[in-house]
Amino acid sequence: GEQLASALEIGHGDVFQYSAPELAYLAKQAYYERGYLDTEIIPHEIIYGDSIDVAFQVFEGEPWRIRRIDFAGNVKTREKVLRREIALRPGDVFKQSQLQESQRRLFMLGFFEDVQVNEQTSPYGDEKFIDLNFTVKEQRTGAASMGAGYSDRDKLVGQLGLQIPNFRGLGQNLDFSWEFGTRREQFLFGLTEPWLLDPPTSLSFRLYTLNQQYLNSFEFKRNSVSLRVGRRLKKPSFTTVSLGYELRDERYDDFASNYNPDDLSFQPRTTSSLELTVRRDTRDLPDFPTSGTVFSYSPELASSLIAGDTDFHRHELVANYYRPSWWKFVLAVESKFALIDGFSTFDDQNISFWDKFTPGGVDWWDGQVRGYPDASLGPRFSAVTDSNGVPTGKLVQNVFGTNTGGRSMMTLNLEYRFPITERQVIGLAFFDAGNAWAGVGDFDPTDLRKSIGVGFRVLTPMLGMIGFDFAYGFDRRKVDGQRPGISTHFQFGPRFF
Missing domain, CATH: 2.40.160.50 (membrane protein fhac: a member of the omp85/tpsb transporter family)
Known part of the structure; x- marks a missing residue:
């Protein structure tokens, strides 16, 4: 609860700036950052005069882990050059911020005109896995x-x-x-x-x-x-x-x-x-x-x-x-x-x-x-x-x-x-x-x-x-x-x- 409140950056006595559905979306993003890709959050509002209580009913599920990381479009650039820039590894819990950082690192190499990533869920038995597919478009670099x-x-x-x-x-x-x-x-x-x-x-x-x-x-x-x-x-x-x-x-x-x-x-x-x-x-x-x-x-x-x-x-x-x-x-x-x-x-x-x-x-x-x-x-x-x-x-x-x-x-x-x-x-x-x-x-x-x-x-x-x-x-x-x-x-x- 404290971690979720910290992620929402809202607390007791603060001005109510978001609607309950907006707060639920922010809370879901916080779970998404920790690998809970199928979390469901239902918000409830209770109004007391000039104050409001917001409660969340959370169905967490289990965190998703990385199963595979694949690359496409790298004709000249060797795969190890791309793979070493990826902040996530197979077996890691999925984190949205690390995925975005990996995409930024590939752009900052200066080798690619475009970098796109596709997330594909890949459940296996009782465990939940996700595959990451990076597609790059090489540009003339030398x-x-x-x-x-x-x-x-x-x-x-x-x-x-x-x-x-x-x-x-x-x-x-x-x-x-x-x-x-x-x-x-x-x-x-x-x-x-x-x-x-x-x-x-x-x-x-x-x-x-x-x-x-x-x-x-x-x-x-x-x-x-x-x-x-x-x-x-x-x-x-x-x-x-x-x-x-x-x-x-x-x-x-x-x-x-x-x-x-x-x-x-x-x-x-x-x-x-x-x-x-x-x-x-x-x-x-x-x-x-x-x-x-x-x-x-x-x-x-x-x-x-x-x-x-x-x-x-x-x-x-x-x-x-x-x-x-x-x-x-x-x-x-x-x-x-x-x-x-x-x-x-x-x-x-x-x-x-x-x-x-x-x-x-x-x-x-x-x-x-x-x-x-x-x-x-x-x-x-x-x-x-x-x-x-x-x-x-x-x-x-x-x-x-x-x-x-x-x-x-x-x-x-x-x-x-x-x-x-x-x-x-x-x-x-x-x-x-x-x-x-x-x-x-x-x-x-x-x-x-x-x-x-x-x-x-x-x-x-x-x-x-x-x-x-x-x-x-x-x-x-x-x-x-x-x-x-x-x-x-x-x-x-x-x-x-």
Whole structure:
């Protein structure tokens, strides 16, 4: 009785919000969750003036158990990849919530266009069994591609790649990409095994190189290798924990006249770091979800004690929320908070420019704030000169100066999304806000650069995502001294980080 009252979330003295038949339906759903599929509940109401008693006559029956779990439609994907995502096992008592979670997990693999499940009762003697039949419709999940991409920061970039999220039908993720252009050349090779030796433990390896002309400011070269081990947790549900190690080498060269090549943040360095990530993901779909949340926290520690020459700690918090609205409209709220700090004044000065934060535009590295140029938000400083025009070595904050990158940042994106064609063309209206600040103590969530706009996204199997955004940045004068106006953001091509 107490368990049933708890499931109904109603008690003595509460306002009577449901009719007796509605309460009987909720009670039956509570029994259904515990495997009692043929339970009958008859409600009775007794009215006393302004109060009412509700009694239930319950015919419980016996809980149903899982007899078989079968799959159909998986032509490429091996059955064990599907079966390991199912929360129920033969012999278990049927639970509706675990069935729904199993269906969500199959969708979140990103291999299937549709996932349907059929429940078929299969009584045997005095025992009650139920068979679960999952029918999937596979979608194109990988291809060798040759194409191009475009962004405000990197301009036109050619691309050759091989992306197979379901490598050999085993659920492994294989990435190979070579991107080349006048401003950027990038190479990536990565392999992820999501179920190492069959338990839900993932192992990822990644090799990455980047040569980039950064916004006509300097040349940047980076080589890195990383290894990450992750584990899906049973409790709390929807949660994964991973630990990664990265060793990276960075070089800066060919500076523009407004940059100081002797600044410690532009010196050659080797960074050796460990990163822990805790992530809870309840989304229903991996791309443009319609419901659910994402919360993740990632602390990173870089130390010169092991193979590196820089010391800092970095923290990143992501909180996203998705809620369906009327018809097929979806409200998406996405936020990101991050800081990076050294252990001494020298460590603070020695943090690489690339590790600092420069959000703005459609910059997916640090966070997008449309209506402003890519990587434009953050503290700007100009060199102080004497009466003869000779630099004094001091800096003064100036919107017309050079963006030096912040050590704390925040971005907030509110989008109202609607499908133009189902899961392929998405329209959106948005409000963005964000900024980066020079120091950790300078973080100020009331000092944000804001914008509004509209746009659309097209998901293609070969080029990835194609996007157009038209945004008005209200605070452009505070960013780089330019007049506020409408900015157009165009991007296409798969994203690699």
